[in-house]
Amino acid sequence: MVLAGAAAWTHGREQMSADSSEMTKSSDDPGHAITQGAKANAAGLLLRLAARAAFLFMAARLFGPRAYGNFVLSVAVIELCVSVGSLGVKKTLFPLLDRAEVDGKRPLVHVVIDAAVMIGIASVALAAMISALGFLLAPPDVAVALALIAPMIACQALIDLAVAAVRWRGRVRYEIIGRSVLEPWILASCATGAVLAGLESSGLAIGYWCGTLSALAYACWGIAREFPKPLSRSYSFDYRGAKQLLAMAPGNSSNDLLNALYYRIDIYIVGIVLGPVPTGIYGLARQLTTPIRQVRQSFDSLLVPGIARIIDQCGVPQTTLALSSSIRQILALQLPMLVAALAIGQPLLQLLGPGFEAGYHVLIILCAAEILQSAMGLGDLVFVYRKPGLGLAITLVSVATSAVLAIFLMPRFGITGAALASFAAYCVRSVLRVAALRWQFRLTLPLASVAVPSVAAGLAIVPALLIASPLMALGAALLVYAIVLKAGLAATGQTLQLAGFDREYLSRLDSPT
Template sequence: MSEPDNPVHPRTLGSGSAAAASGEDGQDIAALAKGGRTNFFGFLLRLAARIPFLFIAGRLYGAEELGRFASALVVIELTALMCSMGEKRGLAQRLANSEARPANTVFDAILLATIFGTLAALFFWFVPAPMFPSGEYSLIDQMLVLAIPAYALTEIVLAAQAYRYDIATTVRARAIVEPWAISIGAGAFYFIAPEDGLSLAYILSIYAGLLTGLWPFLRTYGLPKAWTPQLRAMGKMTMRALPLATADAIEWGTRRIDIFILGLFAAPAAVGVYYVAQQVASLPQKLKTSFEPILGPVITKNLKTNNYGAIARQLCQVGFWILAAQAGIALALGIPGEAVMGLVGPNFVGGTAALAFLLMAEVVAATAVVSEAALVYMARVRNLWISIATIGFQAALTVGIMLAVEAYAWPEAYKAAGAGLALMIALGTASLVKAWLLGRLLGHRINNWRWALVYATAPAVAVGYAATFLPEWLELLIGIPAILATYGFVIWHRGFGPEDRVLFRKNIAGGEEAAEAS
């Protein structure tokens, strides 16, 4: 495979050009901050909705049923992501470079996703074994395949809205409608179809999210005009999208292949416990999505003008924001880990070690996340090979740990912890490699680390350790806010400079204030 169009060569901005670009760079930082701030509010809403779902799923359905459900979702969501043809990030570049009517460009992607999603759904309807490795499923469980085309279409319409800097639609769909629909649905369907409630609730949530995204999308773009599907052009589009689609699927798969492998080596109940730990740990991972929709348009705009210095500054800036927030949340959820897992049910406390490793994995992955945001446009094939190597390394490491646990007859809980450890090592390695590659391409170093993170972590750990001596309900009610408050106070005063605090300013639509902050 060859590299994509727009080959990139290292370039260092001169002082004059840097000064000329500073105002525009400040506007980009302001746009990133505004989009991230909007989606961070969505993260808080998603957190509020995720906890009821985990509580309902753990207490009503139990670890075994949750494990079967989790195994099916790995296949469903991975397939749907592939069917979206990488348009979650690739659509921004196609819209920026296309002279066609924007609605026509988006509907090309919608048609392809519909075709591939429908074919995939038909395949798994007749061959359901990959979704249910335990061999236990019902007719309604099979209907999960209906979510594949809807999930893929949702990715595309939300990416189209993000290109217009409309992040609020993503927040409504992903942070309000989908999580609350699955939480309410799981509770209601338990009394109607207790063995199939989770599957029905998931299908409901995916289609509710799609409708939430479609309405503003049609108002923004309208319907296509003078649009005729061109099979040859669509074939070229498919081939060009494959590296990006595969990279997206692999990046997503690194957070799911552990569940798949665990399902092969452990009982469904152990998979269910690990799934809950993963859902809790994925909360800080959602922070990257606070900036991901807006990073694409900003990066593609600067690539058109070869403004590599601005890209490096923006990625380092956003990378630190993500890293700082993820570290704080990881501390708040990890230190009282037993109480957090016990909230779902007493049978889930054994997943505390897995939760700790998964939370650390999200922290070390922050650099890879921001680096890949640019690599998918600048070196998509090399980025793809790094991603393939990462998931291969993770899979081999996970399998090795599973075999070791069985060989030494260690407790079943060690398998879940080992899967989290393998993910942490793999993502940390990927961060180092991708940051190094992007630094070479841009001619500027990519580094999100600041020593202020250590200064903020130390007192937060002390406060959290003291909170573990409280009763569990007080540990959650008082300990988590105390950890966040301590960490936040120190990181604000020791780690955040004027350019960082732009994230918390509301009136920064790209004016003078944004330029000054940059």
């Protein structure tokens, strides 16, 4: 594992050192920069996939469904707290830095330090509260697991702040290497080392601490490098800037909180209703769907500020081309993962340990749900920058849908019922999102932008299900997908290139005519 991690690190460094992995604020071709940045992030995705596979195999084999279920439930609670403790800085830091740069009265890094102070205070308070509540309300083994990793709320929130700051500078390497190499590989390595040292009961928590702290240290080093002469002036806390951050925080933090709850409410309900062993099986299947979401996240580092700039300069209706081309490209990368899950999901789960094969149907349903949300969810960026309250209401309805359906379906269908509830909630959110974009912003995302990848995936499912050999089924299905996708794009005149971000497009939209 150490050798594999070293190889991944070397490859990541070489990939990130290329000029294409960076986008400066003055780029003449934002669409090209976003694509190149996504390619760099995709390299990080491959590294993260390898690390996740190593961690899941280690966790399943060494700890089993019960201990892994307690860890999954604890991490889900921690991540929910991070969405509050980070004060929404993943989105709100950008305008604050823009204003500080124009004003020129204060070093930019001081704006970041202000946010770090506020995040630290909020996160420490949350960690103390969640630890106390855990011992009062949760079963003893869950409470102990939660208390062991609760201090990492502050560190995870500060990682969000640090990577947002360097992303504002147009740098994605710190997020990729920190999140995709250091954090997962060190987590897996240290958790394994803890077991070998006889610390089985706290091995997963030790790994989580080590992985989080390494990613935080690297992200902070990125700030020191990318914000020159950070200590050129004496630092003093800016109460005016803090008020601006706090003014933007409630709407976006509430939206982040509901989104985090939306993504994890199934884990909470499974843990409460069915117990740790089903939670471990469900959580493992859910973890295997994470690469689908990470395809979308590989674009977010540069796509989010690009969309924000179009909205700010040209208005919401003019984001149609950028959103449509982005959705098509992301969907074209995600759908083969669903096809692969159909072909090899069952033997993969069996390989991870006894009992985990019961999560096969959960895996397929959640793969489809992740694709629906992460690709089509790009429209949420419009709500973030124009109507955060509307996005909040849509998310709240979706959370309620997931909770109600899970409670109704789980007694009959178990963990598969929880997965079906999540999928139904994602469908409800997608319908409400499309309706709101059309009604509130006159923004229509053409179905033609997703038709070709969807048809290709539909045809590829046939060999994935009919061929007995998993590897042959996988190869045949991916071949069918590639052939149909290429033919469909050629027949419709579409491409997988991003459009709508170039300077000429923006100039044309800004013109009076």
